[in-house]
Amino acid sequence: MSDKLVAAQVRHYPPGDLAVWILIMAELLVFALFFAAYGFTRMGHVALFNQYQATLDRTAAVANTLALITASYFVVRAVAAIREGNSRHSARWLWAGVGMGVLFLFIKGGEYAEHLSHGINLSTNTFYMFYLSLTFFHFMHVIVGVIVLVILAVKVGQGRYSAAEHADVESGASYWHMVDLVWLILFPLVYVMH
């Protein structure tokens, strides 16, 4: 058993399909550009950014951070389960991940509804432009991620993967962790740091 562990530890490629990792890199790069743009634009409008950042719902954002972290954790467990060939557990963890993802969408959707009811949109001011663009672009990724997880959960539930053959699950999981990773930076950047 421990031989296997050692063997598994000298991999040269991350889990899942390499193609997905190239995609992940490219996506991370897009977000990095946006984060940098936020930071550097803020330099010219510090007071404005601080003023409107204070209007955001931080508690909702913290809840959402916890939701995504937890979703990611569930997905890790799902991958661990399928690596042991346990499809039933794996599917259950994946559905739990889906639940957390949907919770995120609900909370964030609530925030958007609140902004909308105040007539806030992309043209309101530079801060809101960035806040809405960044979070909405991320929101779209959560939607895609949830869809990926649902498809995986269904297929895992049907027993289509095994301990030997589960690259799709690892690919989908990696994508989901990327969505989580981006939020981990996004959250302090637009909600907290001032």
Next chain:
Amino acid sequence: MQYKSQAVAKLYFIAAIGLFVGQILFGVILGLQYVIGDFLFPEIPFNVARMVHTNLLIVWLLFGFMGAAYYLVPEEAERELVSPGLAVLMFWVFLIAGALTILGYLLVPYSGLAQMTGNDLLPTMGREFLEQPTITKIGIVVVALAFLYNIGMTILSGRKTVVNLVLLIGLVGLAVFFLFSFYNPDNLVKDKYYWWWVVHLWVEGVWELILGSILAFVLIKTTGVDREVIEKWLYVIIAMTLITGIIGTGHHYYWIGTPDYWQWWGSVFSAMEPIPFFMMTVFAFNMVNRRRRNHPNKAAVLWALGTAVMAFLGAGVWGFLHTLAPVNYYTHGTQITAAHGHMAFYGAYVMIVLTMISYAMPMLRGRKAASSNRSQVLEMWSFWLMTVSMVFITLFLTGAGILQTYLQRYSDTPLPFMVVQEKIELFYWMREVAGVVFLIGLLVYIASFFVGTKEPEVVLEQTDA
């Protein structure tokens, strides 16, 4: 050639090459009019020649794409085309409609053409690239529908491969976005806004899918690398294309009256657009290096690699050059744009069509896999003549563009447009010389189809690994 119905591709390819010649002739005329303003005036005014040049480009590329699809789809789907007869019929419809339209441009004043063709009923004319009379546009839609039916049914009822599906998505997208050419709002901002849905979402969206799938097909055939490997690359490339290209449309929304946030969205997303083009270059070279066999059609492999490099240079590098809002603020609509437009169109779409023609034509003309050595050598000469002269056209226009931007928009004492144009005339002359070399390259290309036809084809020992 494994399927009889693939033969219809030949018609499309021949028409494409014919119209290509027309396009370049008008390019050379335009280039001369840039320096000798009344050349051929009043017979062929600049605006008419320009319209002919750009419309012929689009139409021959469409012929090329359709020919490529008719060749590639049966082979991938492992079945005959659903209806070769329909493909031939649509060929003639499209060719005649195209010819009449071009004749209309040349023989009738544009406003007269608009009146004759009932533009008042559904006004769609008068916008760059979409100058065609409304009935021509309707004709294009009909041809596209028949084409999609033919291709789509063949794909859906045959073996489904990633190459075929990506190609189909690209072609459907091409048709769908063309529908926006019928939407012509009075509001100038909206007009421009949707105009880009045709122009940008074509070349930086769905056409890239067509490009990717044709390139993948030719690489599968010429390198013998596993299909799975090539398909994986194709997936990632199209995903990146769509992620960056769709919102990347924003790089045309900086100064047309659209909201400010487009300056950010357009800059960030379009700055990423070179990535899929870069991946295509890595992809092509990687596959050729990992090839399992040497294909006797060396010219086709050269075209394929050339496409990957030139598309990256023209679209990726020259596109990036002016895509960030603070740069575009100065360069918008200058010769920098023309430099980029030329190299991108040539490198990506002209070259991919020529790649496909180069690969398929020997089979369509009854050879086993490749032309004779003499023919291939000549074809490779034409490759270099056209490609190098296009590089020079691009460099001269870039030089002109930098000077123009500086003198007209950046210096402390900006000069008026026409004064600047006179100062950069030398660059226009050099562009014209390069353009003539391009035309010669094209003639060499055509000659390559007629030399060595009786000589035996190139054969290489097949060393399957």
Next chain:
Amino acid sequence: MDSQTRAWLRPCTWTWLVMVCLTLVTWLLGVSGAQGLWVALLVLGFALLKGQLVGDWFMGLHGVSGFWRWVVSLWLLLVGSLVSIAFVISSGVLN
């Protein structure tokens, strides 16, 4: 390893717990009204740490060698430095 030697918490569970704590601390800093550049940088530091944990233990990069081992770290480094530079400059401590 069998259930006997299995640690009472998996590494991923530890990771999750640490991240939850860091998130709550970030939140407390937010609501406490703590101000200033150092608070901002601290919050950013927590976020980068969390990102590293996600990369290592969730994405599984700790067991990979070569370039891919460092993709997430490099990304965090890039984002972290750009954002810190922007915040340091705009805070005016350099003047």
